[in-house]
Amino acid sequence: MTSETRKTVGLVGLFDDPDSLMKAAEACRDAGFRKWDCHTPYPVHGLDRAMGMGPSPVPYVTITAGFIGIGVALLMQGWMDVIDYPIRIGGKPLWSWPAFVPICFELFVLFAAGSTLGAVLFMCRLGRFHSPLHDSGVMADITSSRFAIVLDAEDSKFSPQASEELLRKAGCTDVRPLVENTGEGEAH
Amino acid sequence: MSQMPEKFRYQGLPSREVEPRTPPDEYSRREAIKLLAASVALASGLPGCIRKPPRTIISQAQSPEYQHPGMPLYYASAWTEGQVPYGMMIRTVDGRPIKIEGLPGHPLNRGASSAQMQASLLSLYDPDRLRNPMKGKDKAKWADADAKVREALQGGGSVVLITRSSLGPSERAMVERFLRAVPTAKHFVHETAHDGARRTAWKEVYGADGEIRPSLSKARVILSLDADFLGNDGITLKNIRDFAQTRSVEDGGVKSMSRLWVAESGMSVTGSNADHRIPVQPSKLAGLAMALLETLEGKAEAAKAFAKSAGLDESVVGALASDLAASAGAAVVLAGAHLPAAVHAAAALLNAKLQASAHLEWCASPATLPVSDPAEIRAALEGGTDLLILLGVNPVYDWPGGGFEALLAKARTSVAHSLFADETARACTWTLASSHNLESWNDTLPEPGVYGLCQPVISPLWDTRQEAESLFRWVKSLGTDGELESCQDWHDFVRLEWKKGVLQPASDFEYAWESSLRAGIAGAKTAAAFPALNESKARELAGQSVAGGAMQLVIQPHHAVLDGRFGGSAWLQERPDPVSTIVWDNAAVLGHSTAAKLGVKEGDLVTVSAGGQQAKLPVVVQPGVAAGVVAVTLGHGRSLPGAIGDQAGFSVAKLLGAKGSATPRFAGDATVAPAGGTYKVVRLQTNFDMVGRPIVIDTNPAELAKDAQAVQKKRHLPGDAEIHASFDYSKGHKWGMSIDLNKCVGCNACMTACMAENNVPIVGKTECALDREMHWIRVDRYHTGNPDNPRVYTEPMVCMQCDNAPCELVCPVDATAHSEDGLNAQVYNRCVGTRYCANNCPYKVRHFNFYGYTGDWLKDPVQELLFNPRVTVRSRGVMEKCTFCIQRINEVTFKAKNEKKPVVDGAIRAACEQACPAAAISLGDLNDPASLVSRARQSSLAFLVLEDQNVRPNVWYKARVRNPHPDVHEPAAEGQAH
Amino acid sequence: MSQEAAVLTAELKRLDDDILKPAESFPTARWAACITFTGMLAGVFGFCFLWTVFKGIGTWGNNNAVGWAWDITNFVFWIGIGHAGTLISAILHLLRQKWRTSIARFAEAMTLFAVICAMQFPLIHTGRPWLAWYWLLPLPNPNGIWVNFRSPLMWDVFAVSTYGTVSAMFWYIGLLPDLATLRDRATHGIRKVVYGILSLGWNGSNRAWSHYEKAYLLFAGLSTPLVLSVHSVVSFDFAVSIVPGWHTTIFPPYFVAGAIFSGFAMVATLVIILRKMFHLEHRITEDHLDVMNKVTIATSMMVGYAYLTEIFIAWYSGVAYERYAFMNRAMGPYAWAYWTMVTCNVVVPQLLWFRKIRRSVILLYPVVILINVGMWFERFVIIVTSLHRRSLPSAWDMFSPTWVDIGLFVGSIGLFLTLILLFCRFLPTVSVSESKAILPGAAPGGGHHD
């Protein structure tokens, strides 16, 4: 592995407890960073506020998809049982709407849940397997026991020294450059 | 119609039109294979090449006359069922008979048909039939057999000919010619389920040979002394029709209704229909009849006194006596064929006293030959014979007392003519394969002067010959009978007989013959005066004491297999007993008290012994059987070549020998003892209690007199609340059915007719035991009251075609849905088999193919010819049920639409309706105010079964009306408003 | 590093080690023996399944009177088992019951496997399962015919498949962070790739956590009515029919309560073994069993109340059919099944009033096993005793099972346990990330959060 294939793409500051992380995050937020993130082994309560993030838009997707599900269910049942092939069943009217309710509900849930999963995958940018965190050798710590702040070099506020200083001032004792393997070769 | 059956020869499978219906399962299998093939094809890049295997249409080379592919042709014919000659009408499609109906113009059955008649179709296509003559176990040629017989006949040695009793006039003539041509020959008649004892008694008291036939249509009071005239004693189809007429109650008109009194030992179909039933041991019947006679003669207390001494219900017997006394000229007494002469003599005296001859017909030329005394046959055979010819009899199975094999072995040459390789056929040196009734020419004598003509509707399927044809050839081969020289074959001989006989007055014989073929019947009834009773002789006979012990044995022919001749018929074996609903078996039937006394319960094996003979049978405990009576039936325990009916049940032939020839079917000194062990007897219905549900409504004249709307008040109408509008069925057709419970006697003929029409599979005893029978129509039976003498209700159940069909609602795939004419359709090819519909059906008329019953039953391609091509054959995993014979409805309505004519009421007849001898069932259009079914619905007797379920059924029942004698205190009628 | 932080780090690492060890170590002989046994049982299921397919439903004890018997009994039984899983993971999540964390993952997995087992029975009960896929779904077809949306069975098709799908998604979403942990702990290349792909590149980003947490809450919110609806719909199979004994409006809540009851019993049954087998006693503690048993006794009381209500309503309605159906249950030929049900579901659970029994594995075990038995009998009683004596007395008949019926039921237990064992072997049985979040000190502000 040659150094040419490694590129510094930012800074990562590691913490051992959520409180320090929170403080550092607030500092970063206040410093006006935009392209940055915190990485934690578990969801840390209050971190969203500390990072200055708004609420997740996932519920809007869910509720919209759910109502689409109800619409699909109603149209499907109505068209199939009333319009396309009206079959007389058990003396019940063709448009037996009470009987159509369970399936409307089920399709509401199915559509809502499916779209929620899709939205999560999309919004969490999942399906990208590479990460500079791997290349920097900190991923294992993050998914196990440590907390990290990652500042992206592309952020307009980013400068290697000043940003490191910001993190250290905020209480981070372990600041490392965030590197990424850019070569085609397999790392490690 | 033509006298040339060759024209209608079965020609293989000539076109798609006559291709037997492949079970839909084929398709699913095919689909599966297709999918399999698809994956292969996709892989190998050959999509689009996957089709069903090609099928061919084979048009005929030449078109037969009259025959339109796929369209039915009807032939009139005749058939003798046990002892009774009925007429039948056979529907053939593309040259194969597929359904038998009663002949509408026949004087005895008038279009009705019995289960046996229906089931005779099944035996035509029975794969276990003998297919060629056999010498021992080897296939033989007819020529060799004929040569052998001729040699023996010419040898001058002793020849014995044993036939059944039901020989037609031409057959009798042939036998006479045979006896003339072979002077050393003796002819005997062998039957077990016969009325020999009764005919002998009549001969003695009336001084003439003949038979008495009830003619009940005008009778007001009927007393049956153990005579199951609605079940299996006599011309039941006619009796049921006549009896049903006397029970017909049009709104409020109950005054002309008959009253049926039954004094009987077992529990019979007749007993089930009784207004008053007196369970009594057979030995006491003569005494009862004589006591009644004494009462009629003025000794007022005689009947009651006898009842007291005999342990009978005094009030009932007293009422019976007064009813008879009040009904002279309108009353009639019938006595069972199995009873000793004393009872018949007493009945004759009673009838004379009651001036009953208006309700009895004297038939001077009975349809059947008198039966020979087995002792005479034994005597003729014991010394050894050169040639023993057995035509259509099976003495090895049913010889009274058993042991015919030894006699048979003494014959140098024994020749059996049989439809099957039965017990006797297997023991004979030569076995000749008989043709089926549907492949034969024959005639019958239903009434004096009236001849039935039986014509073949299909060429013999196998290398077979009818019995009479063999007899004809043998006699002709002797060359001694000059008149036979003009006849080529048996068919010519029948023509000759008719030319000389019934058609003799006709100027144009050919025309008259063709007309007879078309009608199936010829000649006119010659009435005979009722002979005078020899009263002193009768009194002498009636005075003879009848030995009667604590346990008395009655042997009756089986309701379905009769004396065993239909033992191989699956349709008949699976037809439940009309009283106990047993299938595939017979049993020793005991009443509750007798069983309790013996310490046995249903299914326990017992030994029934009488006169040194014994038979082992399982017990069936049947409410209503008189104390001290064991009732058994003939016809089971056979050893048959096929799997069906083989070893089903137990043979009681040995017991027939217990009392010699006088009363072979009754023994007054029987014993029943537990034999240890149990045997599974299967009843199709196990619960006979209505548990207070609105299933049957009954009423009686008194109640109706008080309130003509009594039945309507007992109906359990559902509430009016409807949360949604129903579909409108008031336009176009709306099919419905009416079933008159007051006419239905519960004979179960409809069940077999339905099986034949609708390709209903049989499932076998094991599956019946698991409650998986497939009958689309069944006759439910309910008992109320005293378990030792219950009131019985019979109720045919079909699919009710409910407007609010609960089955439809729950089917996930729309496999059952309503049509615009109000029918609940069942689409077999759509059904996935969830069984949810059957769960939700309150009437339990849906039946699931738990296995591929039809497919499993098919062993031979010939069986496929049986299927009605108008009805899909169902495969495994499919729900099926009564369709109101939609194929018949469609046939008629399509034709009417094509011709732009309205559908006439009565043009559409369901198979059950057509078979019903009581005319209790009617299928029709509820939107047609004049139709029978509309009128039934409007009747004040109309009700619906389980009406409170609000499923809106379309089968309208008419209430059962009982006609109790006012002197007898009756428990309340069933179905009181709650 | 502060003292507190060091403790937290150590705790977090220890938690990883504890929970993930079974998934990372070589299978034990005990595990291998267990899965061999359950695999054989699953084989019995497969054999009986194929036997039914090739021979027909005739190989079962079902008949014209009793159209459904063990098949649907097993279906409802397994669906019921599944419900506790969703309840624990979804409803208790919404109610912020933190104790659920230790058992939620396992319960969810159990849901999924129970639904898999349950789905086999409607599929096979037609005898021709190959028809189900294209006839039971409203797919375009050359016959131009659709399905009957009025049929409760069609609702079932939608409800159960939705339930299965949503449960699987919920379960998978919950697994994502743990899969990432497994990925990063993996030493073997293939494991790393497999867990890497399965974890979809999860990197603990807080922006992701934010969506994830919201989505998890939404899933919980959707699953809660779903779980209630599924058993309600299953109960409609009976309630919508007109069979006396089935046609009752209390079925939906009664079935849901019964499902939760049976599910909790099944969770307890399995968890007791699991914690022993994989040494998770300090993660799944007596406290957890205690709380679960409280839910169990509560639902037992509901079920008992439902039994009484049924009988009362049958009497109070004045409908003879209903009265007879319940008389027949308690006093007819299947009374033994009815009283087994009452004993196991109402009488035996009363033992759980005792704290000692709630917290003692040994004393508890027979109780939960009997509840499982009782709840199976509850479905048997509802289905068979109602059908065998329906409206028309002439058509009454009895049911008795065949070896195929028994094989399918016992085999389905084998299938279920096999799936459970595979799950325990390859995936974390306790949610690691959730467990981490509730460790002392794991929340910012010194662990003092709401």
Next chain:
Amino acid sequence: MFTRAFDRRVRIAAGVLGFSLLVGASFGTYALWPANLETGYAPEQPIEFSHKIMAGDFKIDCLYCHSFAEKGAHATLPTVESCMGCHDVIQPKNPDGSLRPGIAKLLEYWKKKEPIPWVKVNDLADFVYFDHSRHLAGGVKCQECHGPVETMDRVRRQFSLKMKFCLDCHSQPPPVGAPPHQTTRAPINCNTCHR
């Protein structure tokens, strides 16, 4: 390990897998869709009989040969006897004086009095009870279901004859003058065709 290259590979693999599943499923559905499977079927017949010549050029009425179509459920094929009704006299020959092969074969069948094993082209499942007479009486042209047979040298299956095909016609609005309760052109009841 988890490089951009890894991502690319996973994505390519997933894409290929998804695409092939999609293509396979659509292709399979299309190929196996019974309507596509059935139409265009034109098997070789025992005699190269040309409906184009008979019905097209000579304008012989369909019912002349398929004579039961008006009377019963089955249209039926003509018997060899009825073929001979004309071909006893009309026996076209090749230029070299020999009989045309089709005629020669027909004469052979007639000589042996054997039926001709025609291969079925327009085939319905056995559980479908189609009635030709009803459709003819209702004014349906043969061609509506059998296609332009008069243009076919060898008979080809023009339509799927699947239930959807039937329903497309049956569920049209009722004709003018139909009774008011008739809601469709022809019944769409199950038991009209299945029984």
